Amino acid sequence: MDVQLLESTPEPERVICTAARNDYSSAFVGEQSFATTMEPINGETIEDKKHSLISRLLKHGHFGPFEHAHATFAVKGISRSCMAQLTRHRHVSFDVQSQRYVSFDDVDPADVRDGELVVMPPSVSDPDWIGRNQQGGTTDSETIDQRTAVFKETVANAVESYQTLLDLGLPPEDARFVLPIGSKVNVVMTMNARMLMHVADMRAAADSQWEIRELTEQVLDLAADWCPITFEHYESEMKGRKNRLAP
Numbered sequence: 454m455d456v457q458l459l460e461s462t463p464e465p466e467r468v469i470c471t472a473a474r475n476d477y478s479s480a481f482v483g484e485q486s487f488a489t490t491m492e493p494i495n496g497e498t499i500e501d502k503k504h505s506l507i508s509r510l511l512k513h514g515h516f517g518p519f520e521h522a523h524a525t526f527a528v529k530g531i532s533r534s535c536m537a538q539l540t541r542h543r544h545v546s547f548d549v550q551s552q553r554y555v556s557f558d559d560v561d562p563a564d565v566r567d568g569e570l571v572v573m574p575p576s577v578s579d580p581d582w583i584g585r586n587q588q589g590g591t592t593d594s595e596t597i598d599q600r601t602a603v604f605k606e607t608v609a610n611a612v613e614s615y616q617t618l619l620d621l622g623l624p625p626e627d628a629r630f631v632l633p634i635g636s637k638v639n640v641v642m643t644m645n646a647r648m649l650m651h652v653a654d655m656r657a658a659a660d661s662q663w664e665i666r667e668l669t670e671q672v673l674d675l676a677a678d679w680c681p682i683t684f685e686h687y688e689s690e691m692k693g694r695k696n697r698l699a700p
């Protein structure tokens with residue numbers, strides 16, 4: 454899996470603060486400097502004032518201003534299972550690589566055994582993997598070898614059957630029915646900072662599934678560079694309080 458930040462609102466926290474200040478300002482924020490807009494907020498410098506206002510907004514549940522900052526992420530190689538979970542979030546915009554128009558006819562089934570085309574969950578080969586509800590734990594090496602072999606053979610066979618069906622003239626949109634739910638897919642998604650925090654509330658939580666949790670952690674790392682004050686306060690004050698942003 455790889456996650457990249459493609460595009461984002463420049464100076465997102467300036468936009469968030471300006472929008473928030475608009476609510477309590479008799480002057481028009483479009484006709485004054487940012488420094489003037491932030492004048493009544495506590496803090497020595499503009500950075501201090503941004504910290505102070507953003508922290509207050511998050512603490513008081515004034516989340517609307519965070520909807521004005523958007524980010525677009527490119528996600529490479531998540532499973533279709535993970536994609537199905539991700540696309541449940543209705544305020545995120547998605548583009549999903551199509552299995553109707555992209556046929557995987559040139560992938561070598563031998564490479565599929567090595568993780569090409571299908572995501573292999575760590576629990577297959579990691580003897581010490583502990584999943585949700587403490588599932589897993591120490592597993593002997595013979596069992597690990599067996600389940601790794603079964604997993605790799607099954608996915609390689611599925612891809613081989615898929616390619617045979619393509620060779621027999623079945624359209625990709627129908628041949629794909631035999632591909633595993635772990636098949637990799639690339640996704641582009643756009644969301645605002647409020648929704649990003651909501652997705653993180655739900656998907657970075659300990660009871661979330663490992664793959665979408667890993668994806669969310671990568672998104673959060675990129676968000677921390679893009680919108681640093683917001684995500685610093687989110688991490689320190691908000692994270693773990695489930696559904697805080699979309700009660």
Ligand SMILES: Cc1cc2nc3c(=O)[nH]c(=O)nc-3n(C[C@H](O)[C@H](O)[C@H](O)COP(=O)(O)OP(=O)(O)OC[C@H]3O[C@@H](n4cnc5c(N)ncnc54)[C@H](O)[C@@H]3O)c2cc1C
Nearest residue numbers: 541542543544545651652655656658660661662696699700
């Ligand atoms: C650990 C975990 C396990 C899960 N297991 C399952 C499962 O077994 N089966 C399953 O089907 N789903 C499951 N889900 C998905 C979950 O039920 C939600 O559908 C998904 O997380 C989307 O989140 P959301 O409901 O907050 O909606 P989002 O689409 O992210 O919307 C954000 C917020 O907007 C508001 N909103 C959006 N649309 C509406 C609407 N139409 N009406 C009213 N308010 C709205 C709500 O306040 C919502 O919280 C699971 C999620 C997690 C995190």
